Amino acid sequence: MHDAAPYAFCDELRLEPSGPDAFRAQLHGFGGLTLGIAGHALARTCPGRHMTAFHGTFLRAAEGEGPADVSVVRLREGRLLAHRRVEIRRGDRVLFEANGTFATPADGIGFQQVAPDLAVPAPEALPDEREVAEREGMEY
Numbered sequence: 001m002h003d004a005a006p007y008a009f010c011d012e013l014r015l016e017p018s019g020p021d022a023f024r025a026q027l028h029g030f031g032g033l034t035l036g037i038a039g040h041a042l043a044r045t046c047p048g049r050h051m052t053a054f055h056g057t058f059l060r061a062a063e064g065e066g067p068a069d070v071s072v073v074r075l076r077e078g079r080l081l082a083h084r085r086v087e088i089r090r091g092d093r094v095l096f097e098a099n100g101t102f103a104t105p106a107d108g109i110g111f112q113q114v115a116p117d118l119a120v121p122a123p124e125a126l127p128d129e130r131e132v133a134e135r136e137g138m139e140y
Contacts, residue, residue: 013040021045021072025088027062027095034062034088034096041070042084042100049082049102056098062088068095080104 013036015023023044025037038056062068069089076083081103088096133140 013037015041015044015070018069021074023070023072025068025070026065027068027088027090028065034058035098037068037070038086038088038096038098039100041072041086042098043102045072045074045084046082046100046102049104051100052103053101054098055100056096058096060093060095062090062095066090075099080106 012028012033013025015025015037018024023041025041027034027037035056039051039054042054043051067090071087071089073085073087074082075085081101084100084102086098086100087094127135130140
């Protein structure tokens with residue numbers, strides 16, 4: 001048995017600044033880590049705002065381990081909302097791109113209607129398909 005350093009997921013999401021709204025990251029494959037790095041890069045350009053939407057597309061496989069360039073484009077910078085696009089590349093190959101929307105925290109109308117107190121039967125007490133078909137006059 002050997003002594004290994006404790007694993008910290010936040011280390012996997014480390015971004016090193018490489019220019020205005022540009023970063024370098026280490027990709028160790030494809031998938032969830034890539035999503036995390038993209039979301040982290042987007043959020044770094046929207047301090048004080050919360051992500052409200054994220055849509056990403058995997059374009060190519062990130063084969064093996066290695067550095068990747070992460071660049072963020074500021075598409076909209078409104079008083080309440082900001083919209084960003086991020087691109088993750090290795091060399092001239094775009095591996096992943098995503099869009100994110102961020103909102104400034106604000107007070108708003110807060111309400112929730114009270115759910116009616118209905119006597120809902122347990123699932124096992126409901127009629128099965130055959131009983132419903134017979135009741136509707138259909139053959140089963």
